Amino acid sequence: MAIYTGSTKHLGGTEKVTMKEQYYYGLVQKRVLVIGATGQLGSELKEFNSEHKSMFQYFYTGSADLDITQLDAVRNYIEQNSIEYIVNCAAYTMVDWCESDVEVCNAVNHFGAENLAKAAAEFNCKLIHVSTDYVFDGKANEPYREDSPVNPLSVYGKAKLRAEEAVMSIAPNSIIIRTAWLYSSYKVNFVKTMLRLMSEKEELTIVNDQYGTPTYARDLAEAITVILDRAESGEWKKGIYHFSNLGETTWYGFAKKIKQLSNIEGCQLKPIPTKDYPTAAVRPLYTVLDKSKIQNTFHFTIPHWEVSLEKFLNKLREENKQ
Numbered sequence: 001m002a003i004y005t006g007s008t009k010h011l012g013g014t015e016k017v018t019m020k021e022q023y024y025y026g027l028v029q030k031r032v033l034v035i036g037a038t039g040q041l042g043s044e045l046k047e048f049n050s051e052h053k054s055m056f057q058y059f060y061t062g063s064a065d066l067d068i069t070q071l072d073a074v075r076n077y078i079e080q081n082s083i084e085y086i087v088n089c090a091a092y093t094m095v096d097w098c099e100s101d102v103e104v105c106n107a108v109n110h111f112g113a114e115n116l117a118k119a120a121a122e123f124n125c126k127l128i129h130v131s132t133d134y135v136f137d138g139k140a141n142e143p144y145r146e147d148s149p150v151n152p153l154s155v156y157g158k159a160k161l162r163a164e165e166a167v168m169s170i171a172p173n174s175i176i177i178r179t180a181w182l183y184s185s186y187k188v189n190f191v192k193t194m195l196r197l198m199s200e201k202e203e204l205t206i207v208n209d210q211y212g213t214p215t216y217a218r219d220l221a222e223a224i225t226v227i228l229d230r231a232e233s234g235e236w237k238k239g240i241y242h243f244s245n246l247g248e249t250t251w252y253g254f255a256k257k258i259k260q261l262s263n264i265e266g267c268q269l270k271p272i273p274t275k276d277y278p279t280a281a282v283r284p285l286y287t288v289l290d291k292s293k294i295q296n297t298f299h300f301t302i303p304h305w306e307v308s309l310e311k312f313l314n315k316l317r318e319e320n321k322q
């Protein structure tokens with residue numbers, strides 16, 4: 001157990017107190033480790049927390065700080081920092097590269113998550129693990145529920161599904177959140193790429209037969225903080241949940257909205273079928289997620305994707321002015 005040397009005057013003494021004693025006297029906040037904090041979702045979580053008061057003390061790690069493929073490193077970090085909640089935003093997300101880079105994909109996306117589950121079970125931490133809509137095969141014609149049959153089509157989707165199974169069997173008290181089509185202020189994503197290409201090209205061809213819902217990573221980050229807050233009020237509701245923004249569209253529809261909301265003229269957008277845009281990884285054609293479970297369980301309302309996209313584009317515009 002780590003020893004802390006802060007003032008103990010209010011305890012009537014000057015001696016060092018253990019972490020356990022600090023908890024007892026209510027002197028320390030609960031400790032949350034956000035893994036993958038250099039990625040889109042992790043960075044949005046960090047930004048959100050920097051702007052809002054929290055009852056938690058957050059620790060943020062990228063792969064250079066903590067490599068989740070190394071079980072001992074994970075165990076040591078969690079033990080030494082007395083972590084109580086783990087939020088796993090880490091993944092190898094280059095879906096097409098995963099098809100050829102199978103070993104790395106499995107190491108991070110499957111075994112990395114499994115290591116976190118092992119450490120969570122050993123040190124009695126609550127784990128929130130982030131997963132993907134790519135666990136589905138996209139053959140449904142109504143929004144996927146948490147208990148809909150899974151059947152991943154890609155190496156990435158298969159590794160993420162094995163991670164879910166490992167988390168649920170090793171640390172069954174965990175929460176898994178499947179999300180989809182993430183974009184954010186950070187790293188490269190569809191919105192930022194479209195904005196760049198629309199300013200460079202006269203015409204863009206975009207897939208119009210893959211249906212899903214874009215997700216502003218900041219909305220998911222906020223949802224995760226709500227889930228953590230609820231946990232501290234004794235409402236930890238383990239299980240699988242779906243989170244994306246509300247509504248549905250195609251990549252073409254998404255691009256059209258980006259163009260319209262950004263007042264871009266001149267770049268023609270042309271819808272094409274998936275067969276005209278071959279990729280290494282097979283994408284599911286339909287991954288709209290049913291979000292009623294997460295909304296009803298944690299009592300929040302998820303914004304429509306168009307509302308969040310507009311909010312994001314306004315933020316980007318403000319940041320670019322500075």
Ligand SMILES: NC(=O)c1ccc[n+]([C@@H]2O[C@H](COP(=O)([O-])OP(=O)(O)OC[C@H]3O[C@@H](n4cnc5c(N)ncnc54)[C@H](OP(=O)(O)O)[C@@H]3O)[C@@H](O)[C@H]2O)c1
Nearest residue numbers: 036038039040041062063067068090091093132179181182
């Ligand atoms: N992006 C999407 O459209 C999408 C869609 C559905 C689900 N998801 C899921 O949502 C979650 C967040 O995705 P994201 O877009 O925020 O990911 P991202 O931007 O690609 O970031 C990935 C994060 O994982 C970290 N990471 C990679 N390998 C690691 C390792 N061995 N040890 C520790 N950390 C490692 C990276 O750290 P470094 O940068 O420091 O290397 C980075 O912080 C993931 O679970 C992903 O599968 C994403």
